[in-house]
Amino acid sequence: MIDYNNIINNIISVKATNIVSLDLFLFVVLGLLFSLAIDVLFGELPTRVHPVVIIGSVISFFKNIFIRIKNRFSGLLLVISTGIVVSLLLFVIYFIFKINIILLFIIFIILLSSTYSVNMLLKTAVDVKKDLDVSIDKARKSVSYLVSRNTGELTEGFIVSAVIESLTENITDSYVAPVFYYTVFAAVIFICPIENQLFYLLLVPMIYRMFNTLDAMVGYETDELKDIGFFPAKIDDILNYIPARISGVFVVVSAYLLKLDCKNSFYIMKRDARKCPSPNSGFTMATTAGALNIQLIKKDTYILGDPNKDIEKDDITKAVNLSKLTIILFTLIILILLTFIYVIL
DSSP, X not given: OOOHHHHHHHHHSOOSSSSOOHHHHHHHHHHHHHHHHHHHHHOSOOGGGOHHHHXXXXXXXXXXXXXXXXXXXXXXXXXXXXXXXXXXXXXXXXXXXXXXXXXXXXXXXXXXXXXXXXXXXXXHHHHHHHHHHHOHHHHHHHHHTTOSSOOTTOOHHHHHHHHHHHHHHHHIIIIIHHHHHHHHHHHHHHHSOOTTHHHHHHHHHHHHHHHHHHHHHHOSOSTTTTTTTHHHHHHHHHHHXXXXXXXXXXXXXXXXXXXXXXXXXXXXXXXHGGGSSSTTXXXXXXXXXXXXXXXXXXXTTEEESOXXXXXXXXXXXXXXXXXHHHHHHHHHHHHXXXXXXXXXX
């Protein structure tokens, strides 16, 4: 008979040695794989129970309170208050389910999957391409949900550009960044076990998603939001700094494996990645533009890449395949890295 209590104690409790338990290693690795599988196969959780939607509601509640403070301190209060509530809610869930390792693992992978948006990211791009095959007006409407620009008069080329920009920009925050921070903290608890380590292992990517949601909701330079959105936007930029550059490198490698123009991908990344208003978004957009030998253009904002060929609908498919391979390669490297850390410890 399997002694689940012993497994729980091995994973959750602090060990007297730095040797990583096999139970913890398997929990971390399988947690990553199963959570990714849930997102890829089933997509987003129902809106009513989606953690990111709940986080958005918490943000809205505190935003309405602190926005009355007309200085940047309001944003700091918003960050702290939202972080406390999110942490408490997650700890309550963890405390309820930690009595049984199977239930804990199930709720863990479900919640972890909510920090990704791989399925939605790829599907949305494919859907716009299908809409282009129907009519340009339908595609204009579809792409309007993806980008913050007037899409009412976009030509087919600008629609394709907008789709590829949205797709590749979000590789970082829809998958690479939460998994990056998950891996960093997994390495930390491998080396220095702590109490309730599985709670913190889940909290870290969830807090990343919280900052990402904060930035999406209040991180704008409008008269209303410029003060309260300052800290959330800056923290989001900081958190995405390393993952964005890692993502860019993986796009280049993926371009090589797909026999696209990897040399130009790397060149355009170095030349154009910093042309975007965001310090991070250009690293995946520019590399993709270079790999496909196209220009990605947001009028009056940036031009990435060179017009070596006309942009066309099939470039969406190429960008989707490039994004898929980027995600697959990054996941494989993370699994190899986690295994290496486990073995050497």
